[in-house]
Amino acid sequence: MHRITRSACLFQAMVILLMMFTLNSARAAELAGHIIMVKGDVTAQAADGSSRNLKRRDEIYPSDTIRTGTGSRVQIRFIDNALLALQENSQLSIHAYQQADADGKGGKVLMELVEGGFRTLTGSIGKGNKEAYRVDTPVASIGIRGTLYSALLAKGQLMAGVWKGGITLSSDQGDFNLGQNADFNFGVLGNTGFQGMLEAPQALDNADSDVMPDSMSTTGSENPDGSTPPPGTATTSPATTVLNNTSGDNKVPPPLDQDADSGHEDTLKEAGNLIDNTPPDGGDGGDGGDGGPVITSPDLRLSSEEFTAFLTSTSVGSIIVNGKAIPVSAFRDERGEPVFVSVDDNNGIDITRYSGTTDSTLLPEMADIAGIEWGIWNGSAEAPVSQLLEESSLVVTAVESPVMWVIANPALEGNIPTSGSVYFGGTQALGTDSKGNALLSASGNFDLDFATGIVSNGFLSADYADGSGSQSIGGNFWNADFTGTIRAGGANGKNTALVQMQFGTGYHGESSALDAVASQFSGVLVAPSGGVFAGSFNLIDMDGNSAAGIVVWPQQVRTGQF
Template sequence: MRIATMKLKLLLIFSVIWSLQISPVMASPTMAGKVISVKGDLQAINAENQARQLKRRSVFYEGDTLKTTAGTYAQIRFSDGALVSLKPDTEFYIARYNYQQEGEGKNWSIGRLIKGSMRAITGVIGKKDPKTYQLKTSSGTIGIRGTVYELALQKGLYVAVWKGGITIRNNTGGMDLGMGSDFNYAYVPDINTPPQGLLKPPAVFRQASVAPQKPAKTAQKTTTDQSGSAASDTSGDSVTTASSSTTETDTADVALDSGDTNLLSTDPVVSSDPTTSTADATGISITPDSTVISTGAVDQRLTSAELQAMTFVGLGIYAGANAPVFAGGLATDGSGGSPILTDMTAKPGDTNFATSTINDVVRQGGAALNASGSNSYYSASWGVWNGSQTPVEIQKDSTDPTVKVFWSGPLFWGTFQLPPAAAITARSGTTVNYSNVLGFIGGGSGGMVTSLNFNADINFSTGAVTNGSLIITNGDFWNMTFTGNLVGPRINTGGTVSGYVNSGGTPVQGAIPTILIGPNVEAIGGGFDLEAISNPNIYVEGQFTAECAGGRPAC
């Protein structure tokens, strides 16, 4: 009676949810700027890991990773006027960017040098609000107090300040360079080693952009000197703006390394936006970033308490056509309706599961909890977040919790506690049928899920999973079959999921991720993400739990 009442409540809730015909969409990327020039091969990799080739005048966006190959030099200009020179074999991630010349809205410019070398002039964003400009690396975070600086990741981080000043900050504290400081150059071996001041430009910087600034006083600290010669370059870079056919000299005096010295003068910016004018060379003051960046050993998206609470595994299914699914990552308890979910490179049953890389951390954020349920005996919880008003938050960068993308539609989730390994071993010699559906929650293009039947036979001696079927009704009729094998507590269906939707027999593809649950593996927790092969706009997603035939006492 209690199960029937819960099903009725869930059906009523989903009648309202799916009658709204919510269309899940990812937030549109923000245009960050344009390519001034490129000599060689320049690519942009977006948040979905899709690559596109960039050339002069190409647009790049927030969330893009810009990559240069060997021998490639590129110049880019952000919409606030900031200029960046990318050297060969460089990866530069535009983690967060927003610039609004007028009106409301927070301006941000947060980047990360993943590898390689770059030179930069800060733009308007840093001048208006210094705290909103940050440049991060694996060895530390750069806070800007000036305009022209250069970075190179080569067995650590080399830093040079040509004009103005910066602050390097990592786990050991901070160190100022340039603009009244003891040093203009530094080397930072890693995130846990203090920056080392250098008296000469490191050899990795083949020439100084301008005559080096004179230190404020004679250095009294122990330094590590790196060989390299300083060369004065008084010829400013040239850029041609779209509003003028004449060549203008950039007063910031950013000179490129030999090999790309003519790129700016031969590749004009094509834009009528006045915000793409030459960056101001004076007066930009950027305060240090207080965020400490990890080398990757610690995931900074999760607190110690959150990590310790991740004793469950999670399942997440984004609702909509062509929407992704992730299953089997560590998770916190979902009985309160707001678990923290992760998408990991390994899955339960894999030998490296507990220590594998976390790709994404998924949080409810401000999304509404439209429905949820739980079963205390099986330590199983499930629900749906509705991100249509305030989106679900997805943290993408293990070293920077502020790097996020957003999901503005429903997300079905489940959390389950893994059974003891001994319980699976104890089943050896038996074959168990799982077909007693305890509950389900789901919806799709045809509306809410009104009925669901599941069946699977598991041979605990061989690990074979046979006679798998999933039948769903939600306005559409879905009839699916599958086979598979046990990998620890996880049912691996491989590419065996197949079936059809509706009477015409339209072929269907998708996933039915499932896992054994319960202290004696009496049940299965799982989900489904299915769509018509010929028309992805016909789809259904959701969660379910099913006991062995006859219910728990019969198991």
């Protein structure tokens, strides 16, 4: 187990969890992405020559070659949240798709468009190191500068267009930039040279088209004086000699798929969180109809059904166990009871589960907007709370103290505001102290500035029973002030659902000061736009006493609104 102040952010922890599982020696291959939409005949051919028909939520691996038939298309969400829509009669080979390590090194995307075309919104790989991303074609290689772009092969030519950001087409005829800080947003490259364009040609703007009009190979191919430009010379027709604006922010093309049955997630968005939080379709994966294919578990502690549930779950939260508040991801076992997965100090995986029946509460005033659920596990010899702390080992460590927990679906990154100031506050709480005294009442509040991600003016007060069941008067009362942030790691400048707090001054009763370093407080923003805070705290005083609790505070608008 580990302290919140030394852990990665919650979403980073979830990535580590997935990596630790999938990097297990039992893994068949490293994941490159998942299918989010299929129409028609779409197949994937593996390196050994075997072929499989693709359907929604199927996995894609490095060394796969994806093929679409006539009237068919597919959309893929890659592990770095990139989206790619492959058009009909296309072939795309994935040679490498690798996330960077903790130091930002080793990330790599190498794909090859053999025929046809695609539109893509690139992900995190390549943003820091542009050399890490490349798409090869028979005509030229495509490099990125952080972008939304399209590419189409037809009649021995490569047509490309940039809707946001920039790309570079590299061939033996030279390097040609499109989009940001370039003269053109669109262009055609072939054996006769490069032709730059200011407007999207019809073939590229139409996501269903796979044919380049004959006129496209000749329009604007002559200089104003009638001479033919040498290969590699960027040209325009006399009517379009103005330079492109260099903002690199062009009109985004229509959705890649606008069919009524495709679902909202099939729109290639210019911005917003790209994590797929849609529950798996039922009955399409041979798992008894409860959603998607069952994947063989690489860890003895989880059954195949549990491992599948873990991979597809969107629930996150926090547990208080053995005196520590720990961020977790959560899924339901076959009984419908929550199982918690967390990361320890050595990046190992801990699993916490309960043999009894959970007496949990779905907070009624939050249920419609957030679905927040909380509870306390009071284990016994007959129904223990247990932890499995060693990977692929069924050795059980019993938990002797109550375990408190809260779970919910976090607000997506793209839905979290980037401006405005919000006040969170409330009295919803439950908890117990280290002597088994119940939390009688609690209240708290804090301000959150979405523009900076800074939490300020935080205050928490909690009153626990004094041992006789009656309310204490000063003797078992805790209070503390705190600050915090919703900027993951404090360096990437992005708001996340995770809220990390740091305590300042505080007291237990009338005499014992708070140990601000040892005490912990963290949580997540939930509901569609982060309108509710759900968190857990563990307070420790200088005499070694502790008190823990779960809080749920809705937002109260003060100086801004979203």
